[in-house]
Amino acid sequence: MLLSKSCVYGLRASIYLASKSDEEFNSIKEMSDKLEISFHFLTKILQQLTAESLMESYKGPKGGIRLTKKGREATLLDMVIAIDGPELFTQCALGLPGCGSATPCPLHESWIETRASIQGMLERTTLSELAREGKQNKFRLMADGSFNWD
Amino acid sequence: MLLSKSCVYGLRASIYLASKSDEEFNSIKEMSDKLEISFHFLTKILQQLTAESLMESYKGPKGGIRLTKKGREATLLDMVIAIDGPELFTQCALGLPGCGSATPCPLHESWIETRASIQGMLERTTLSELAREGKQNKFRLMADGSFNWD
DNA sequence: TCTATTTAAGAGTTTATTGTCTTAAATATA
DNA sequence: TATATTTAAGACAATAAACTCTTAAATAGA
Ligand code: FES
Ligand code: FES
Numbered sequence: 001m002l003l004s005k006s007c008v009y010g011l012r013a014s015i016y017l018a019s020k021s022d023e024e025f026n027s028i029k030e031m032s033d034k035l036e037i038s039f040h041f042l043t044k045i046l047q048q049l050t051a052e053s054l055m056e057s058y059k060g061p062k063g064g065i066r067l068t069k070k071g072r073e074a075t076l077l078d079m080v081i082a083i084d085g086p087e088l089f090t091q092c093a094l095g096l097p098g099c100g101s102a103t104p105c106p107l108h109e110s111w112i113e114t115r116a117s118i119q120g121m122l123e124r125t126t127l128s129e130l131a132r133e134g135k136q137n138k139f140r141l142m143a144d145g146s147f148n149w150d
Numbered sequence: 151m152l153l154s155k156s157c158v159y160g161l162r163a164s165i166y167l168a169s170k171s172d173e174e175f176n177s178i179k180e181m182s183d184k185l186e187i188s189f190h191f192l193t194k195i196l197q198q199l200t201a202e203s204l205m206e207s208y209k210g211p212k213g214g215i216r217l218t219k220k221g222r223e224a225t226l227l228d229m230v231i232a233i234d235g236p237e238l239f240t241q242c243a244l245g246l247p248g249c250g251s252a253t254p255c256p257l258h259e260s261w262i263e264t265r266a267s268i269q270g271m272l273e274r275t276t277l278s279e280l281a282r283e284g285k286q287n288k289f290r291l292m293a294d295g296s297f298n299w300d
Numbered sequence: 301t302c303t304a305t306t307t308a309a310g311a312g313t314t315t316a317t318t319g320t321c322t323t324a325a326a327t328a329t330a
Numbered sequence: 331t332a333t334a335t336t337t338a339a340g341a342c343a344a345t346a347a348a349c350t351c352t353t354a355a356a357t358a359g360a
Pocket of ligand 1: 091092094095096098099100103104106107108109111112
């Protein structure tokens with residue numbers, strides 16, 4: 001799979017949050033219910049993102065999580081790298097250490113091009129854009145189309 | 151990672167075999183030594199490929215493995231699908247079931263395009279080509295450049 | 301035929317990923 | 331201040347991926 005499950009969950013949550021008001025803290029429990037993601041697992045992933053200042057959380061009643069300014073302006077690539085790390089965009093397609101034109105493997109030329117196209121696609125896409133389009137076109141954010149963008 | 155380790159090992163072995171004579175059976179032990187891949191693990195991966203008629207093996211002294219005609223004409227995509235399955239090229243980037251334009255997620259349009267570019271890159275590249283170029287340019291097939299194409 | 305060699309097959313182990321559960325810390329509100 | 335609510339943190343469990351080991355089957359060559 002291109003992205004880990006953690007990453008995919010993190011992206012879905014990010015898009016969810018991007019579709020919400022900037023100020024309000026959103027309950028993780030409610031989000032995990034709506035997106036059908038394990039609550040505790042999602043919490044851990046979001047903690048990674050708060051550690052990277054892409055989100056911020058607030059404890060207690062009325063508490064929850066929201067995107068920071070940085071997070072709202074972030075691209076999918078930023079989120080992916082925060083969760084899965086940059087390896088996908090730096091590593092050799094054949095898993096050899098030190099991918100580079102100095103010591104290319106047979107796939108190198110093709111791969112750096114394809115890799116750049118993956119990266120470019122993630123870089124071009126901002127969370128707010130995605131959330132806006134998702135809301136507008138009622139794209140789904142969970143298995144069945146039952147997700148409600150409000 | 152884009153491809154599983156099994157897949158990457160399988161690809162490296164496939165390129166290795168493509169650089170060898172069509173008729174001779176190549177010792178898996180020798181190949182696993184040269185490519186620095188666990189012998190038993192590699193054997194299992196190659197068994198998958200023989201099951202798909204991309205390779206054929208022969209037991210006993212002077213035994214080994216070689217590409218079939220089908221295997222020699224195969225593209226990287228064929229090898230990848232034989233080992234990792236077609237999921238990478240059919241599944242939703244957000245892991246939602248049933249990726250398709252009928253029930254798109256917010257990433258769908260971008261992803262099918264990028265996915266096609268990955269597939270295209272693997273499809274364009276045949277094993278024999280890769281082996282020929284690798285041999286010619288002494289591209290590396292293992293960690294250090296010490297691999298010898300003969 | 302006997303032995304050594306090599307792949308096949310399957311059980312078992314280790315490690316990483318994914319997911320669950322419990323307890324602690326913060327905080328709003330009664 | 332006491333309680334309920336919510337995230338934080340870490341231990342724990344289940345599953346999957348990666349890797350190892352053992353035994354069986356095929357076969358070349360002595
Ligand atoms: S060295 Fe293999 S892709 Fe760059
Ligand atoms: S439905 Fe998500 S990528 Fe197609």
